[in-house]
Amino acid sequence: MEEDTVYQHGTLAMLISGLFDGTLPVSSLLEHGDSGIGTCAGLDGEMVVLGGHAYTIRRDGTVEELAGDVTVPFACVHFDEVKNFQSITNLSVDDLEAKILQENSRNVFFAVKITGTFAKMTTRTVFKQEKPYPGLVEVADQQAIFTGEDTKGTVIGYYAPDLYQGVASSGFHLHYLSDNHQLGGHILDMAVKDGELTIQPFVNFNLHLPVDNADFFKKRIDTDQLNAQIRQAEH
Amino acid sequence: MEEDTVYQHGTLAMLISGLFDGTLPVSSLLEHGDSGIGTCAGLDGEMVVLGGHAYTIRRDGTVEELAGDVTVPFACVHFDEVKNFQSITNLSVDDLEAKILQENSRNVFFAVKITGTFAKMTTRTVFKQEKPYPGLVEVADQQAIFTGEDTKGTVIGYYAPDLYQGVASSGFHLHYLSDNHQLGGHILDMAVKDGELTIQPFVNFNLHLPVDNADFFKKRIDTDQLNAQIRQAEH
Numbered sequence: 292m293e294e295d296t297v298y299q300h301g302t303l304a305m306l307i308s309g310l311f312d313g314t315l316p317v318s319s320l321l322e323h324g325d326s327g328i329g330t331c332a333g334l335d336g337e338m339v340v341l342g343g344h345a346y347t348i349r350r351d352g353t354v355e356e357l358a359g360d361v362t363v364p365f366a367c368v369h370f371d372e373v374k375n376f377q378s379i380t381n382l383s384v385d386d387l388e389a390k391i392l393q394e395n396s397r398n399v400f401f402a403v404k405i406t407g408t409f410a411k412m413t414t415r416t417v418f419k420q421e422k423p424y425p426g427l428v429e430v431a432d433q434q435a436i437f438t439g440e441d442t443k444g445t446v447i448g449y450y451a452p453d454l455y456q457g458v459a460s461s462g463f464h465l466h467y468l469s470d471n472h473q474l475g476g477h478i479l480d481m482a483v484k485d486g487e488l489t490i491q492p493f494v495n496f497n498l499h500l501p502v503d504n505a506d507f508f509k510k511r512i513d514t515d516q517l518n519a520q521i522r523q524a525e526h
Numbered sequence: 527m528e529e530d531t532v533y534q535h536g537t538l539a540m541l542i543s544g545l546f547d548g549t550l551p552v553s554s555l556l557e558h559g560d561s562g563i564g565t566c567a568g569l570d571g572e573m574v575v576l577g578g579h580a581y582t583i584r585r586d587g588t589v590e591e592l593a594g595d596v597t598v599p600f601a602c603v604h605f606d607e608v609k610n611f612q613s614i615t616n617l618s619v620d621d622l623e624a625k626i627l628q629e630n631s632r633n634v635f636f637a638v639k640i641t642g643t644f645a646k647m648t649t650r651t652v653f654k655q656e657k658p659y660p661g662l663v664e665v666a667d668q669q670a671i672f673t674g675e676d677t678k679g680t681v682i683g684y685y686a687p688d689l690y691q692g693v694a695s696s697g698f699h700l701h702y703l704s705d706n707h708q709l710g711g712h713i714l715d716m717a718v719k720d721g722e723l724t725i726q727p728f729v730n731f732n733l734h735l736p737v738d739n740a741d742f743f744k745k746r747i748d749t750d751q752l753n754a755q756i757r758q759a760e761h
């Protein structure tokens with residue numbers, strides 16, 4: 292079943308290393324899923340994919356639907372299968388993550404989707420870089436931060452086991468898009484007022500790498516510092 | 527193209543943690559490739575897959591073709607595509623690995639296949655364990671070691687980038703099977719006399735996890751010690 296598979300193009304280690312070239316068009320990405328997260332070429336905003344449409348949230352907070360020929364250096368998508376949602380109310384992000392990890396395996400990749408009202412939502416967006424690209428840690432230091440209260444929208448993202456730190460961002464990696472497209476980005480903090488939570492576990496993790504990209508081909512990726520760098524850039 | 531994809535069931539971290547249950551039948555594994563490496567349920571020998579046939583090399587050195595209903599906890603397979611082989615002569619394993627890394631990207635998964643004559647070949651095999659399973663490090667301490675001079679056969683295995691340590695065994699992970707089935711196993715050392723080397727890079731790394739296995743579901747995998755444990759068990 293295609294709902295059993297999460298598809299990822301690129302790795303988080305590539306972003307940490309400044310490999311921001313767009314190496315897959317959005318049109319190809321959407322063949323592998325209708326929901327997910329990512330970023331655009333040059334780190335042009337935070338991407339949210341919902342209902343087969345890809346959006347980017349830019350540094351000025353504007354939300355734009357992406358054309359099929361826009362390219363991405365990193366993205367993760369799956370086909371949404373809503374079969375077992377549960378109602379949740381009044382949860383901090385820590386409460387939410389603890390609840391999910393109590394009910395699911397820490398060794399399995401799964402998607403997290405929450406539709407509802409969020410008492411608090413704090414997001415960040417990165418912004419478009421020019422070559423020579425800096426690393427993700429430096430870009431994250433210049434991020435724009437947005438906040439909202441009692442916004443309605445969708446949280447979408449993934450849990451990756453600790454083992455995949457650097458391949459993905461281990462733990463939870465969640466993005467947000469409000470229904471009115473006025474607020475979105477990479478979630479730094481949130482509180483759920485009320486909503487519906489769906490967890491979709493995956494049997495298959497399909498990783499697609501830009502093997503024809505010259506910078507990727509020759510880059511020496513320093514894995515020793517990855518864990519610390521990812522925590523600095525993503526949290 | 528199916529030749530662009532390497533398919534892996536399970537992770538090396540699972541073996542390190544003593545998760546030796548067979549969770550995929552060989553018949554299903556062979557749908558995803560005709561060449562590769564792995565091990566059988568309970569760590570019953572070193573597996574070699576060649577020409578669509580799966581073999582195990584047991585602790586007593588015997589080689590047996592595996593029936594389709596034998597199950598595996600960990601295996602990696604691909605469809606062999608011989609399009610660019612090169613002749614090699616008189617290479618130590620260090621020379622060989624240095625040569626390959628000079629010609630290929632350290633960030634890309636690829637298969638390594640060598641058919642030819644091996645001046646020296648040193649292999650090890652693990653052997654079948656019973657529950658409660660120990661970890662791979664303890665099992666590797668009790669491995670059987672075999673050596674051969676001027677044997678004819680096939681080296682088959684993979685290179686995985688450093689980033690995937692624990693998911694796979696990072697660097698080179700090579701197995702051997704002699705043409706006469708008298709020598710085989712996980713390669714500890716070798717010297718190539720003369721042979722043909724094929725490198726097959728992969729765009730896709732497809733990881734398949736045993737999400738329905740109860741031990742896997744609940745196991746807490748200690749990623750901090752993984753790198754040291756894998757080096758101890760696999761080299």
